[in-house]
Amino acid sequence: MKFTIILERGETNYGAFVPDLPACIAVGEKKPDVISLIKEAIEFHKEGLIEDGNPLPEPRCDIMAVEVMAA
Numbered sequence: 001m002k003f004t005i006i007l008e009r010g011e012t013n014y015g016a017f018v019p020d021l022p023a024c025i026a027v028g029e030k031k032p033d034v035i036s037l038i039k040e041a042i043e044f045h046k047e048g049l050i051e052d053g054n055p056l057p058e059p060r061c062d063i064m065a066v067e068v069m070a071a
Contacts, residue, residue, distance in 0.1 A: 004061040007031065016047050021045050023031040 004013030010014045016038040018024040024045045036069050049056055 001056075001059060003042055003059050004063050005035075006063075007034065018042060018045075020057055020059050 003018050003020055005016050005018055008017075009031075013027055013029050014034040016026045016028075016034045018041075019040065021042065022052050024038075024041050026037035026041045028037050046056060
């Protein structure tokens with residue numbers, strides 16, 4: 001399965017979240033760190049859903065960048 005992740009750069013670290021998996025988040029010092037951590041968070045989230053007898057949501061989100069003129 002492929003899930004869309006959103007990466008956010010903060011002043012001192014990176015954050016990531018998965019729009020298709022509410023509350024599935026990770027924070028890391030560097031970009032590669034947070035990518036690794038969000039993969040672990042997705043696996044943990046999946047395991048929790050399965051253990052609780054909940055269905056695993058199908059990935060629905062997609063991402064696209066658009067360019068706009070600067071003001």
